[in-house]
Amino acid sequence: MLQQIIVGLNIFKRNKVPIEIKLLALALFLQGMGVRRISRIINRSKTAIHYWTLKFREALNYKMEKKERRCIAIDESKIRVNNNTVFYLCCCRC
Numbered sequence: 001m002l003q004q005i006i007v008g009l010n011i012f013k014r015n016k017v018p019i020e021i022k023l024l025a026l027a028l029f030l031q032g033m034g035v036r037r038i039s040r041i042i043n044r045s046k047t048a049i050h051y052w053t054l055k056f057r058e059a060l061n062y063k064m065e066k067k068e069r070r071c072i073a074i075d076e077s078k079i080r081v082n083n084n085t086v087f088y089l090c091c092c093r094c
Helices: 002-009 019-030 035-042 046-060
Strands: 072-081 084-093
Touching: 019 035, 019 046, 035 046
Parallel strands: none
Antiparallel strands: 072 084
């Protein structure tokens, strides 16, 4: 039934990928799973899954809630430039 609704909304212009796989990706996304993890599960590219979720959100006027970030991740790395070791920190919010 949901498959018929999605096909009836004419969200996806091309149907190279079966609609069942797209529905699985959308269901996992709506449950809170990330695009990268979904791409590993269904063996499709992250870009394709992101595109499917954008089209789905546009069709239903679905707005995502912004998550409140509680921590900052800091990554320390070192690289070698002209036989010199350079350390740098990379910060991002979780």
